[in-house]
Amino acid sequence: MSEVRGARSRAVRRAAPWLVLVAAAAALPLLSGDPTITYLATTAGIYVLVGTGLNLMFGYTGQVSLGQGALVAVGAYTTGILMADHAWTFWAAAPVAVAVAVGAGTLMALPAFRLSSWYIALVTLGAAMAARSLLVEFEGLTGGWSGLMGIPRPALGPWELGERDILWLVLAVNVMLFVMVRTIVGSRLGRGMMAVRDAPEMAQSVGVAPARMKLFAFACGGATAGLGGALLAVHHGLVTPDDFTLDFSILFLLVVIIGGAARLAGPVIGTLLFFALPELLTGLAEWRGLIYGAALLVLMVYAPQGVAGAWEKLRARRRSSGVPADTAHTDTADADPGVPIEAGPPRGEPLGVELIGVRKSFGGVHALRGIDLTIEPGTVHAIVGPNGSGKTTLLNVISRLLRQDEGQVILDAEDVSRAPAERLARRGVARVFQTPRLLGTSSLRDNVLLGAYTRERSGGPAIVLRLPWARREQAELAEEADRLLAGHGLAGRASEEAASLPHGEQRLLEVARALMARPRLLLMDEPAAGLTPRELESLGRLIRAIRDTGTTVVLVEHHIELVASVADVVTVLDRGRLVTSGPPQEALGDARVVEVYLGAPA
Numbered sequence: 001m002s003e004v005r006g007a008r009s010r011a012v013r014r015a016a017p018w019l020v021l022v023a024a025a026a027a028l029p030l031l032s033g034d035p036t037i038t039y040l041a042t043t044a045g046i047y048v049l050v051g052t053g054l055n056l057m058f059g060y061t062g063q064v065s066l067g068q069g070a071l072v073a074v075g076a077y078t079t080g081i082l083m084a085d086h087a088w089t090f091w092a093a094a095p096v097a098v099a100v101a102v103g104a105g106t107l108m109a110l111p112a113f114r115l116s117s118w119y120i121a122l123v124t125l126g127a128a129m130a131a132r133s134l135l136v137e138f139e140g141l142t143g144g145w146s147g148l149m150g151i152p153r154p155a156l157g158p159w160e161l162g163e164r165d166i167l168w169l170v171l172a173v174n175v176m177l178f179v180m181v182r183t184i185v186g187s188r189l190g191r192g193m194m195a196v197r198d199a200p201e202m203a204q205s206v207g208v209a210p211a212r213m214k215l216f217a218f219a220c221g222g223a224t225a226g227l228g229g230a231l232l233a234v235h236h237g238l239v240t241p242d243d244f245t246l247d248f249s250i251l252f253l254l255v256v257i258i259g260g261a262a263r264l265a266g267p268v269i270g271t272l273l274f275f276a277l278p279e280l281l282t283g284l285a286e287w288r289g290l291i292y293g294a295a296l297l298v299l300m301v302y303a304p305q306g307v308a309g310a311w312e313k314l315r316a317r318r319r320s321s322g323v324p325a326d327t328a329h330t331d332t333a334d335a336d337p338g339v340p341i342e343a344g345p346p347r348g349e350p351l352g353v354e355l356i357g358v359r360k361s362f363g364g365v366h367a368l369r370g371i372d373l374t375i376e377p378g379t380v381h382a383i384v385g386p387n388g389s390g391k392t393t394l395l396n397v398i399s400r401l402l403r404q405d406e407g408q409v410i411l412d413a414e415d416v417s418r419a420p421a422e423r424l425a426r427r428g429v430a431r432v433f434q435t436p437r438l439l440g441t442s443s444l445r446d447n448v449l450l451g452a453y454t455r456e457r458s459g460g461p462a463i464v465l466r467l468p469w470a471r472r473e474q475a476e477l478a479e480e481a482d483r484l485l486a487g488h489g490l491a492g493r494a495s496e497e498a499a500s501l502p503h504g505e506q507r508l509l510e511v512a513r514a515l516m517a518r519p520r521l522l523l524m525d526e527p528a529a530g531l532t533p534r535e536l537e538s539l540g541r542l543i544r545a546i547r548d549t550g551t552t553v554v555l556v557e558h559h560i561e562l563v564a565s566v567a568d569v570v571t572v573l574d575r576g577r578l579v580t581s582g583p584p585q586e587a588l589g590d591a592r593v594v595e596v597y598l599g600a601p602a
């Protein structure tokens with residue numbers, strides 16, 4: 001009971017500054033008789049709206065866009081044309097504006113599937129530049145340089161909204177969007193977005209399809225920009241090409257970066273600092289360009305995570321300096337990783353793998369030279385060999401992160417030679433990487449929950465609408481994640497940031513994430529690297545326990561003692577060729593193995 005009360009009071013404490021901010025903004029027109037203040041507050045609110053959508057795209061999904069201003073223009077002109085020229089109501093025109101901007105945003109996203117984020121920045125910059133020219137060129141539709149005038153205010157029946165009503169409308173939209181974005185980033189969708197941003201291969205290995213996730217992020221960015229444009233059109237009453245300069249597009253990216261990318265408060269802080277403040281201190285408005293530049297430089301040097309990020313860091317430092325030294329977790333010695341693993345049973349029978357004539361080259365380097373190998377379901381199958389012998393490449397081919405040049409990969413009698421990695425994740429294949437790939441700035445709990453990406457049943461609409469079954473599923477999975485963390489010696493630390501963990505615990509966290517998938521086949525790449533002797537012992541117990549629950553384990557490992565103690569079968573590779581495969585004593589005692597591997601200095 002007291003726990004529930006504590007959680008409630010924490011939620012109230014967290015919400016309080018936001019409630020005060022919204023109440024203060026809503027009271028502005030009542031407290032100040034100056035219509036300019038109301039006008040500026042409305043504009044700032046619209047910028048926060050667009051910035052929040054861009055934050056989802058850029059902050060959470062890592063997709064840079066310099067074209068948001070162009071999408072705002074699309075929303076504003078669509079609304080203007082429909083309302084001024086065709087006498088549509090705002091309520092009918094705004095959804096169309098949103099849909100058109102989503103379409104335009106999605107078109108802009110197409111190159112994102114093939115290009116790195118900096119090329120996407122260039123593509124979107126091009127879109128921003130082209131938008132203004134197009135607005136001028138299509139004079140018949142857009143009014144050319146003079147733009148569209150006489151866009152009416154929204155009306156509710158006979159009642160036309162005034163300036164302050166529009167401010168309240170913008171505030172209400174912002175509150176709804178804020179709650180939606182908060183729900184998204186705390187859900188599997190948000191975790192999937194951050195995985196695409198932080199480690200695309202890891203994202204695929206847990207079942208996230210990066211292309212779909214990027215598309216979703218661009219669609220969200222397009223929708224908010226379109227809605228922002230619709231509101232801007234009725235707020236200004238006219239739209240001209242001069243409203244949508246290149247500076248206007250860049251402003252949104254700056255607002256997000258300066259306020260704090262991937263922080264909910266980022267766009268609000270960014271807008272207040274870089275739009276509202278200079279506008280209010282009228283003398284400063286002309287200096288905005290200089291202020292942007294100087295502040296950006298200072299921030300990038302001293303607080304690359306933006307104002308909200310710097311504030312979070314400061315609070316974390318204050319909190320940790322208040323923690324007595326003996327309770328602070330500073331090394332891995334406290335951790336008691338190993339059994340019991342507290343993972344539920346695998347989601348099906350263990351998976352077997354068959355490789356037939358698999359070849360893979362990187363330019364002139366032949367990493368795999370025709371591998372034929374059978375991995376029996378329900379076994380621990382170790383792959384050993386000297387550095388560069390092709391072990392990781394083999395795991396990558398099995399997990400489909402790499403496509404082989406020749407040969408076939410059969411998973412449980414199904415030919416998956418052309419399947420994408422995310423499809424294998426859905427079939428129950430999980431992966432632990434050679435160097436941990438985590439959501440560094442997310443909590444340990446969120447990292448483990450990411451492992452359940454393909455297990456979660458609730459779809460996007462159920463998550464966004466916070467439907468009861470979606471919330472129930474989320475709560476149950478969070479409990480399971482906490483149990484897994486406890487089983488890995490990380491009890492009571494679910495809210496800590498993953499990047500703050502020492503290396504050994506980051507590895508354990510990855511294993512916990514993989515187990516959260518309830519895998520039928522677990523691929524582990526050198527999980528023993530960098531572990532202490534105690535952690536190694538626990539890892540051995542853990543691997544056996546995982547196999548005993550009915551999961552096939554493929555273990556790439558240099559630590560021969562560990563291999564000898566846990567493996568049912570050992571396969572030895574050397575320079576891309578399979579040397580031998582068999583029970584540990586037999587395989588590791590083979591004279592060829594002693595020559596190619598064990599004879600080499602350890």
Ligand SMILES: Nc1ncnc2c1ncn2[C@@H]1O[C@H](COP(=O)(O)OP(=O)(O)OP(=O)(O)O)[C@@H](O)[C@H]1O
Binds near residue numbers: 362385391
């Ligand atoms: N993406 C890549 N591009 C170019 N060469 C690569 C790539 N990945 C692997 N290689 C090369 O392929 C060969 C096999 O590499 P792989 O990482 O599979 O070996 P490994 O047995 O896992 O080595 P280690 O034990 O050092 O991790 C090496 O010569 C490596 O340099």
